[in-house]
Amino acid sequence: MSKNYKIAVIPGDGTGPEVIREGLKVLDAASRKYGFTLEYNKYNYGGQRYIETGKVLGDRDVEGLKKYDAIYLGGIGHPDVKPGILEKGILLKLRFDLDQYINLRPVKLYDNVKTPIKNVGPEEVDFTVIRENTGGLYTGVGEFKDKGTENEVAVQSMVYSRRQVERCVRFAFEYIENLHKEKPWKGLTEKEKEDGYIGKLTLCGKTNVLTYAYDLWERVFNEVAREYDNIITDYSHVDAISIYMVENPKIFDGIVTGNMFGDIITDLAAVIQGGMGVAPSGNLNPEGVSMFEPVHGTAPAFARKGVINPVAAILTAQMMLNQLGQIEAASAIESSVKSTLKKMKSMEVGKMGLATSEVGDLIAKGI
Ligand code: IPM
Ligand code: MN
Numbered sequence: 589m590s591k592n593y594k595i596a597v598i599p600g601d602g603t604g605p606e607v608i609r610e611g612l613k614v615l616d617a618a619s620r621k622y623g624f625t626l627e628y629n630k631y632n633y634g635g636q637r638y639i640e641t642g643k644v645l646g647d648r649d650v651e652g653l654k655k656y657d658a659i660y661l662g663g664i665g666h667p668d669v670k671p672g673i674l675e676k677g678i679l680l681k682l683r684f685d686l687d688q689y690i691n692l693r694p695v696k697l698y699d700n701v702k703t704p705i706k707n708v709g710p711e712e713v714d715f716t717v718i719r720e721n722t723g724g725l726y727t728g729v730g731e732f733k734d735k736g737t738e739n740e741v742a743v744q745s746m747v748y749s750r751r752q753v754e755r756c757v758r759f760a761f762e763y764i765e766n767l768h769k770e771k772p773w774k775g776l777t778e779k780e781k782e783d784g785y786i787g788k789l790t791l792c793g794k795t796n797v798l799t800y801a802y803d804l805w806e807r808v809f810n811e812v813a814r815e816y817d818n819i820i821t822d823y824s825h826v827d828a829i830s831i832y833m834v835e836n837p838k839i840f841d842g843i844v845t846g847n848m849f850g851d852i853i854t855d856l857a858a859v860i861q862g863g864m865g866v867a868p869s870g871n872l873n874p875e876g877v878s879m880f881e882p883v884h885g886t887a888p889a890f891a892r893k894g895v896i897n898p899v900a901a902i903l904t905a906q907m908m909l910n911q912l913g914q915i916e917a918a919s920a921i922e923s924s925v926k927s928t929l930k931k932m933k934s935m936e937v938g939k940m941g942l943a944t945s946e947v948g949d950l951i952a953k954g955i
Pocket of ligand 1: 679680
């Protein structure tokens with residue numbers, strides 16, 4: 589019997605529905621070719637629904653999503669809604685309540701994609717950021733003291749439990765080990781390969797200033813590292829890593845970091861890989877329901893014009909199939925994306941030389 593997967597689809601706001609439409613087109617082509625079925629249920633959670641009904645996302649809504657094999661999301665945000673409401677009320681609520689504790693963000697520069705970094709190509713930009721996704725500054729722990737007065741103090745705490753840090757770090761080591769099981773990371777020296785190394789994991793922190801939170805991260809990282817003697821470990825402060833990512837991105841294989849730093853460095857990484865138009869991501873709960881959403885937002889200024897780049901959403905769908913265990917179908921999507929990229933003039937919105945739906949058509953056909 590062929591496998592059937594139940595997918596909750598949240599197209600969201602702005603250009604979300606347009607990129608999701610192309611993603612579903614490609615998923616359908618992949619499922620036909622590789623003999624599995626996808627059953628979609630659409631949900632209208634997002635800014636528009638909030639404006640019309642005042643509702644963000646309730647506990648019952650979240651419960652309802654738990655019966656799915658995965659969630660596929662376009663983007664949530666609305667220019668008429670005050671920042672914070674939809675982010676906290678929908679996106680972060682989903683990540684937190686479904687305990688999607690990993691935000692996986694592969695950073696690959698594909699052939700034919702322009703990067704603002706000089707003298708680098710696909711060989712030099714190929715790493716993965718493993719961002720902790722349910723803790724740190726995002727926990728929302730904090731307070732105002734004497735709000736609105738001259739003596740006002742605002743506190744926002746970076747909260748991490750050992751358990752949270754450990755499951756993230758362990759996931760990162762496992763991920764890098766699996767990634768290179770068949771073929772060691774290309775950045776290794778001959779000597780390192782002879783010594784049995786297959787990959788590298790860099791902890792990104794700020795141990796010189798955040799002497800509680802990142803002290804915990806560093807200790808846990810070093811403890812877990814002992815179980816993975818085939819992975820080279822490295823450490824970089826978050827400010828310094830921003831320099832290295834631009835100056836010499838080929839030194840990175842895996843980067844594991846906390847929620848806030850992960851948010852910031854993956855925007856930088858997205859630019860290095862050719863922009864928001866090509867950056868996919870997955871919010872993973874390896875033991876539960878994962879949610880796949882491109883790194884980009886809703887780009888409302890470009891909505892309904894057919895000019896937005898759907899490649900990020902399509903690569904996000906590819907990550908979803910990987911997670912569901914449809915490895916062959918996922919790699920077929922990636923190959924088809926690669927050949928379609930050659931037909932696109934640019935990754936930038938409005939400059940692709942093709943309409944949003946034409947990009948989706950080409951990728952679907954290539955499968
Ligand atoms: C991201 C986004 C979100 C985040 C926002 C929209 C809450 O920037 O997915 O990177 O900060 O995680
Ligand atoms: Mn972000």
